[in-house]
Amino acid sequence: MNWKLRMAFIIIAIIIFTAGYAYYFSTTQRLESELVIYTYESLLKWGDDPEAVYNAVFKGFEEKYGVTVKVVEFPDARDTLLAVIEEINLYGEPKADIIIGLDNILVEEAKGRGILDRYIPPNIDVIPKDLRDALDPDGYSIPYDYGLIAFVFDRERIVLEDISLEDFEDPALASLLVAEDPSRSSTGISFLLMEIAFYEKILGTDWRDWWISVRDYINVQPSWGDAYNIFFTEEANRPIVVSYGTDPAYSFYFYNSTRYDAVVLSFEGKDYAWLQIEGISIVKDAPHRKAAEKFVEWFISEDVQQYMALNNWMYPANKNIELPSSYEYAIHPDEVIALNQYLSKQEIRDNLKDWLKEWINIMSG
Amino acid sequence: MASLYIIIYLLMFLLPSLLILLRIDLDGIFRLLHLDFLLNSFIFTVSQSLWSSILSVIIGGAAGYILALSETKLSSILRGVGLASFMAPPIVVAYGFTLLYGEAGLITQFIPILSFLGTGFSGIVAAHVFYNSPLAMNLVFAGLSGIPRDEFDAMSIYGRNLRYLTRKIFIPYLLPSAFASFLLTFLYSFTSLAIPLVIGGKPSLWTIEAYIYWIMKYLLDTKLAIALTLVQLLIMALFAYLYLYFSKSLISPEISPYRIGFLRGWQRYISLSYLIILLLYLVMPFISILYSSFRNPYTNTFTLEGYMEVFGGRFSNILGTSHINILINTFYYAFMVTIISISLSIVLSYLNNMYLNLSALLPLAFSPVTLGLGMYLFYLNVPEFRWVAIVAAHVAASLPLVSRSIDIGFTRIPKELLEASEVFNVRGLYRLLKVILPLMKEPLMIAASLALVVSLGEFGATLLLHNPQTTTLSIAIYKLRAARRFMAASAEASILMAITMIILIYIARKSGRWI
Numbered sequence: 001m002n003w004k005l006r007m008a009f010i011i012i013a014i015i016i017f018t019a020g021y022a023y024y025f026s027t028t029q030r031l032e033s034e035l036v037i038y039t040y041e042s043l044l045k046w047g048d049d050p051e052a053v054y055n056a057v058f059k060g061f062e063e064k065y066g067v068t069v070k071v072v073e074f075p076d077a078r079d080t081l082l083a084v085i086e087e088i089n090l091y092g093e094p095k096a097d098i099i100i101g102l103d104n105i106l107v108e109e110a111k112g113r114g115i116l117d118r119y120i121p122p123n124i125d126v127i128p129k130d131l132r133d134a135l136d137p138d139g140y141s142i143p144y145d146y147g148l149i150a151f152v153f154d155r156e157r158i159v160l161e162d163i164s165l166e167d168f169e170d171p172a173l174a175s176l177l178v179a180e181d182p183s184r185s186s187t188g189i190s191f192l193l194m195e196i197a198f199y200e201k202i203l204g205t206d207w208r209d210w211w212i213s214v215r216d217y218i219n220v221q222p223s224w225g226d227a228y229n230i231f232f233t234e235e236a237n238r239p240i241v242v243s244y245g246t247d248p249a250y251s252f253y254f255y256n257s258t259r260y261d262a263v264v265l266s267f268e269g270k271d272y273a274w275l276q277i278e279g280i281s282i283v284k285d286a287p288h289r290k291a292a293e294k295f296v297e298w299f300i301s302e303d304v305q306q307y308m309a310l311n312n313w314m315y316p317a318n319k320n321i322e323l324p325s326s327y328e329y330a331i332h333p334d335e336v337i338a339l340n341q342y343l344s345k346q347e348i349r350d351n352l353k354d355w356l357k358e359w360i361n362i363m364s365g
Numbered sequence: 366m367a368s369l370y371i372i373i374y375l376l377m378f379l380l381p382s383l384l385i386l387l388r389i390d391l392d393g394i395f396r397l398l399h400l401d402f403l404l405n406s407f408i409f410t411v412s413q414s415l416w417s418s419i420l421s422v423i424i425g426g427a428a429g430y431i432l433a434l435s436e437t438k439l440s441s442i443l444r445g446v447g448l449a450s451f452m453a454p455p456i457v458v459a460y461g462f463t464l465l466y467g468e469a470g471l472i473t474q475f476i477p478i479l480s481f482l483g484t485g486f487s488g489i490v491a492a493h494v495f496y497n498s499p500l501a502m503n504l505v506f507a508g509l510s511g512i513p514r515d516e517f518d519a520m521s522i523y524g525r526n527l528r529y530l531t532r533k534i535f536i537p538y539l540l541p542s543a544f545a546s547f548l549l550t551f552l553y554s555f556t557s558l559a560i561p562l563v564i565g566g567k568p569s570l571w572t573i574e575a576y577i578y579w580i581m582k583y584l585l586d587t588k589l590a591i592a593l594t595l596v597q598l599l600i601m602a603l604f605a606y607l608y609l610y611f612s613k614s615l616i617s618p619e620i621s622p623y624r625i626g627f628l629r630g631w632q633r634y635i636s637l638s639y640l641i642i643l644l645l646y647l648v649m650p651f652i653s654i655l656y657s658s659f660r661n662p663y664t665n666t667f668t669l670e671g672y673m674e675v676f677g678g679r680f681s682n683i684l685g686t687s688h689i690n691i692l693i694n695t696f697y698y699a700f701m702v703t704i705i706s707i708s709l710s711i712v713l714s715y716l717n718n719m720y721l722n723l724s725a726l727l728p729l730a731f732s733p734v735t736l737g738l739g740m741y742l743f744y745l746n747v748p749e750f751r752w753v754a755i756v757a758a759h760v761a762a763s764l765p766l767v768s769r770s771i772d773i774g775f776t777r778i779p780k781e782l783l784e785a786s787e788v789f790n791v792r793g794l795y796r797l798l799k800v801i802l803p804l805m806k807e808p809l810m811i812a813a814s815l816a817l818v819v820s821l822g823e824f825g826a827t828l829l830l831h832n833p834q835t836t837t838l839s840i841a842i843y844k845l846r847a848a849r850r851f852m853a854a855s856a857e858a859s860i861l862m863a864i865t866m867i868i869l870i871y872i873a874r875k876s877g878r879w880i
Contacts, residue, residue, distance in 0.1 A: 014704060021697050021752070041683050041848050072833060073682040075847045078583075083832075085585060091748050181568075183583045220567045225849055235477070236468040356584065357400065363568040364402035364409075 034070040035291040038080035039100035040186075041073040042225055046250065047311035057307065061298050067291045076223050077101035077186040077278070084115050084283055097286040098295055100144070104134060104277045104340065105189050107141045108349045116140040117284045121297040126305075126318045134277055134340065141279030144300055145314035148245035148273040148331055149190045150262040151177075154231070157239035162266040165198055165210055174217035178230045178238040183356050186276070187224040191242045192359060193348070194274030194339050198265060201342035202272065211362045220363065245273065245331030250313045253326040264336050271336040278314065370712045370721065373705065378728055378761040381739030385591055385598075388742060393588030394595075402568070402576065403593070410572045413486060414554040417493035421550045422543050424494055425501030428643050430539065431636040432502070433509035439640050443647075444506075445873040447499025450647045452815075452869055454822025455496075456839045457858050459563035460846055461650025462492045464657050464855070467564075471653050488564040493554045495647060501546035508542030509535060541611065548608040552601065556732035558825040563846070573597045577734045578829060581741075594735050605730040651862060658855035671852030675860075683848050684841050685833020695821060695837045695861075698752070702759040702820040703813050709764060710771035710812060715797055717775075725768040728761040733825025736761050740830055752835050758826035763819035767812045774808025775801070814868045821865055 037058075044053050058069045074080045080099045087094050094115070102110055110116050120139045124132070127143055135143045153160045158176060168174045180188030199207040219238055221227040231241035243262070251260035264273035280299050282292045298304060305318035309327060316323075397403055425447075432440050450458075465472050466483025473480040482491040512534060558574045565571060571579065573593060580590040658671045674680060681687050713721055728736065736758045744754035778801065786800045802809070824839045831840050838861040845854035 018701070021693075071682050072685050073848075075844070082582065082585065090745050183579070215569070222566070223847065226847070229849055230468060233468045235474065353584065360568050360579075361401040361405075364405035364571070365569060 033288070034068045035098070035288050035295060036096045037069060037071045037098045037100060037295070038083060038096040039071060039073055040077045040080065041075060043073070043100060044307060044311045046313050047307070050311070053307050053311050057299075057304050060303065061295060064298070065291065065294050067288075067294070069295075072096070075225075076184060077103065077106055078184060078189070081106055081110050081115075084110075085113055088113075088115055088284075093285055094283045094287070096283050097288045097292040098280060098282055100280050100299070101186065101278055102141055102281055103186050103190065103279065104136070104275075105193060105348060105352070106186055107136050107279060107281070108345055109352060110281065111136070111138075111140055112349050115284050117282045117286065117289075119282045119293055119296060121293065121300065123297055123301060126302075126320055127300060128317075128319050131277060131317055134275065135279045141281040142296055142300055143277050143279050143317040144305070145308045145312055145317055146275060146277040146333065147314040148264060148275055148333055148336060149187070149194050150243065150245040150247070150264050150273060150331060152231070152241050152243040152247045152260055152262045154239040155259050155261050157234070160240065160261075160263045163263050164265055164267055165195060168218075169210065169213040171217045173240075174214040176238055177214070177217075177240045177242070178219040178221060178227045178236075179242040180224055180227050181220050181222050182359055184222045185224055185227075187227075187242060187244075188220075189356075190274050190276045192355065193343060194265075194272075196355065197274070197339040197342040198267075198272060201339075202267060208358060208362055211359065212365075215363050215365065244276075244313065245333075246313045246315065246327070248329040248331075249309075249324075249326040252329045253310065253324070258329050262331055264331060265339075272339050273331070273333075273336045275333050275338040275340050277317075367712075367716055367718070367721065370709055370716070373709060374724060377705065377709075377757040378731075378736075378739075378764070379724075381743035381757065382731060382736070382761075384742045385594055385735065385739050388587070388591050389595060390588045390591065393586075393590075393592035396589055397592040397596070403596070405569065406571060406573050406576050407596075409486075409570065410555055410574075413489050413493070413572070414551045416490045417497065417554040418547045418550040420490060420494045421497035422501045422547045424643065425498030425503075425546065426505045426539070426543050428498070428640060429502040429505030429507075429542075430509065430535070431640060432506050435633060435636055437637060437640070439637065439644065443640055443644055444499075444503065445870070446644060446647045447502055448873050449651070449866060449869050450495055451497070451499045452818050452822070452865070452872075453496075453651075454839055454861055454865060455557070455559035455824050456563070456842050457654065457822070457862055457865075458492055458495060458650060459559045460842060460854065460858055461654050462488065462495070462560075462564055464653040465649055466491075471656065472649070483564065485565070486570060489557070489560055489570060492560045492564055493550070493557065495650065497546070497550035497553060498643070499647065500549060501543065504542035504546045505539050508538050512538050545608065545612050548604060548611060552604050552608060552729075555601065555604070556597070556734075556825075558732075558734060558828070559843070563843075574732050574734050574825065577732075577738065578825070581734075581738065581829060587742075590738060594738055597732060598730065598735060601732060602730040605726075609726065609729075654855050654858045654862060658852065658859040660852075662851060668852075671856035674850070674853045675856045680845060680848070680850055680853055683850070684836055684844055686836055688841075690834070691836050691838060691841050694752070694835055695839075698756050698759055698837065699817045699820040701756045702763055703816040705756070705760045706763045706767040706816045707771070707809065707812055709760075710768040711797070711802070713768050714772045714775040715801070722768070722772070726765050729765045731761065733758070733762060733823065734829055737826030737829035740826065745830070751830065751832060754830050755827055755835055755837075758830065759820040759823050762823055762826065763816045766819065767816050770808055770812040770815055771805070774805045774812075777808075778804050811872055814872045818865055818868050818872075821861065821868075 044050065044057060047053055058071060062069050074083065080101060084094050084096055084099060118139045121142065131143045131146060135141055151160060151163060168177060179191060182188040182192035195210055196207040199205050199210055219230060221230060224243065227241050228243065230236045230238050245262050245264060248258045248261050251258050264271050280296050282296060286292045300318055302318060302320055305316040305321050308314060308316035309324055428443065432443065462483050464470060466479055466488065470483055473483065481487040516534065555572065556574045557572055558578060561570055561572045561575045574597065577590050577593050577597065580586050580593065659667050661668050661670055675688050678687050684691065713725055740754035740758045744750040782800065782804065786796050822839060827837055827840055828843065831837065838857055842854050842857045842861065845857060
């Protein structure tokens with residue numbers, strides 16, 4: 001074959017190949033009529049049959065409303081927020097319609113960035129007003145579950161009673177704790193704010209001192225799942241994990257024992273904890289607004305809320321849902337003083353980024 | 366042809382990189398100076414790089430010394446495995462180390478004392494030594510194999526005293542190679558990302574590279590990320606310059622290096638034991654990944670579950686796309702990177718211009734995340750260009766390696782043939798296609814293999830640039846591991862490892878002459 005012909009053949013082949021990929025790429029990007037939901041990867045995955053629950057929630061919606069749903073899972077709720085921010089920053093429009101999992105801290109970050117739209121579903125009365133106000137009184141996020149941040153421990157390896165954050169300043173105890181990175185995990189950021197509220201507002205001391213005293217001993221993991229993995233791995237010798245006050249209910253349900261028990265902060269005879277409320281939000285300029293509204297309504301209805309307690313292991317936000325008996329072992333938010341009240345939403349919005357930088361400054365040492 | 370090279374080079378590397386410099390903001394620099402973590406991460410990055418470099422040179426250098434001084438069949442095996450370690454995708458290595466030496470790892474559950482190899486500062490250094498000791502081994506081996514026979518024979522007249530010859534002959538030949546490998550290891554360890562993220566975990570064990578990624582991804586603070594990139598770039602440029610300066614004095618390996626055959630008796634047994642331990646150290650992470658891809662850690666049974674989950678699309682939600690899309694992306698990027706970087710390298714070698722040749726080495730001073738950041742600023746305003754940004758970052762990362770390989774091939778074309786073609790008035794593109802390229806089949810294949818390996822395993826830039834639709838195998842492993850889907854992560858890692866190994870075996874069989 002003539003060399004010029006051969007050369008032309010190669011160039012044409014490359015052009016066709018590239019055009020083919022560009023076409024393939026553009027078609028895989030196009031979402032058409034799909035309702036796109038961003039959430040964290042452990043949503044509703046902790047029950048007896050996660051697949052059946054997933055089908056009941058997402059396929060159930062598809063069947064009822066004739067809308068195709070695409071769920072994209074991220075390691076943590078904060079990753080969903082970051083993905084939407086990036087999409088809007090770069091392209092001026094989001095790909096997602098809905099974010100599930102933004103809590104009472106992340107929702108402030110999201111509102112500050114202007115990426116959410118306000119929406120009050122017609123069945124909003126199923127959610128108690130105080131819960132709605134605690135998450136977001138403006139309606140940019142609707143609560144679907146809630147629970148307390150707590151120290152969860154393995155009774156077969158350690159027993160904790162009446163514990164305070166100051167107790168962890170003892171290296172022996174701090175060496176047994178695994179927590180989550182607040183810059184990458186919503187559990188971690190709740191724990192950080194719990195610590196800030198407790199030290200700054202209750203004790204009246206610098207919140208940074210606690211982290212300085214524990215940084216060499218505490219194990220910090222990128223996500224709640226990673227932290228729990230270390231907690232379960234006995235060889236790692238970390239029998240205390242920052243998790244939720246509902247974990248003992250999980251332990252009782254699956255192991256018929258409260259081997260995995262929980263404690264909140266104890267100080268001068270009172271119990272304190274951070275209340276995490278998770279919400280569902282519609283993204284600003286969502287491509288499928290109508291379907292998104294229907295999904296929010298669906299998600300807080302009894303059809304979905306019935307699965308929260310035994311699959312997401314948090315208190316369902318819908319007040320009509322009866323709690324399973326295992327929840328007798330969980331720590332109910334009514335039993336403690338919520339530290340959330342000591343940090344206003346404005347304070348969180350104004351300081352969150354600086355707190356994260358301060359935290360990383362301390363932990364880098 | 367020069368203008369074609371310049372246009373592609375501008376788009377694939379220079380303009381995106383210059384954009385970083387243009388976007389430098391005093392506010393970012395000022396804020397950076399007020400953050401303690403800059404100093405802390407600098408101290409950590411330098412100290413782990415120093416430890417990694419020193420240990421890699423000692424461990425790898427000793428192996429190279431033994432290989433040069435003894436006649437053993439282990440030589441080709443160790444050099445082959447060494448090439449696999451050196452070129453292995455970083456995420457695969459990091460994952461292999463956590464599987465082996467992490468909490469309740471395959472080895473540490475029986476020998477807990479070895480957990481220092483899979484966690485913390487020592488774990489990061491151990492993984493960097495895994496990567497770079499083969500580099501020191503090969504460079505030292507090459508340095509010693511380059512000793513002129515007559516010089517060696519002349520010295521040997523005074524007796525075959527090992528200590529004397531080591532001091533008088535071996536060390537002078539070995540030192541430049543050892544120093545070059547020290548500098549190169551320092552550069553690689555300095556910009557490490559996957560290893561500190563996966564093995565280090567906590568912020569006190571993050572490199573500057575990891576902080577740049579974290580600031581971009583989690584603080585969404587581009588100004589601060591750019592300021593930190595500038596700091597890293599300056600340090601990298603210094604070390605890249607030092608490496609290029611000292612590597613001039615390196616001795617090229619002989620095609621068939623003679624073996625001195627010095628080690629006898631107990632010296633030989635100890636040396637061989639050392640080589641076997643090193644071989645095991647280099648092989649074990651790969652075996653652990655393969656093993657873990659078949660073993661269900663919860664039921665403790667052997668199964669194909671991991672592969673079925675991957676190919677059955679079980680984790681499409683986590684990955685944001687199907688497995689087939691991930692494979693298409695991975696191979697398409699690798700294919701395009703190979704075509705572009707080889708074309709650029711051929712043009713470079715053909716033009717043989719000193720400045721253009723230097724331009725191909727410039728990306729050496731840019732870490733993967735820095736390249737990613739440049740591409741991010743340059744391309745990502747257009748959604749359809751996200752994959753172009755990833756390809757461009759891979760091209761820039763592979764160009765120094767590919768251009769060097771092609772250049773060596775070019776210089777070994779017999780001059781008489783080129784002169785003969787001149788005589789027959791065969792010039793330009795016709796001469797390149799009809800005379801030069803047919804004589805360069807082997808170096809071209811090696812260069813193509815190198816480009817493929819770099820693109821297949823690239824992690825840092827892709828991590829910053831990808832979205833669900835542009836996920837590659839490396840990113841899929843990272844995501845599945847983060848989601849604790851260990852069998853699926855191991856299956857993906859095994860697939861990537863197998864593809865990379867096939868290419869590396871090819872390189873190993875042909876190498877020596879061209880790399």
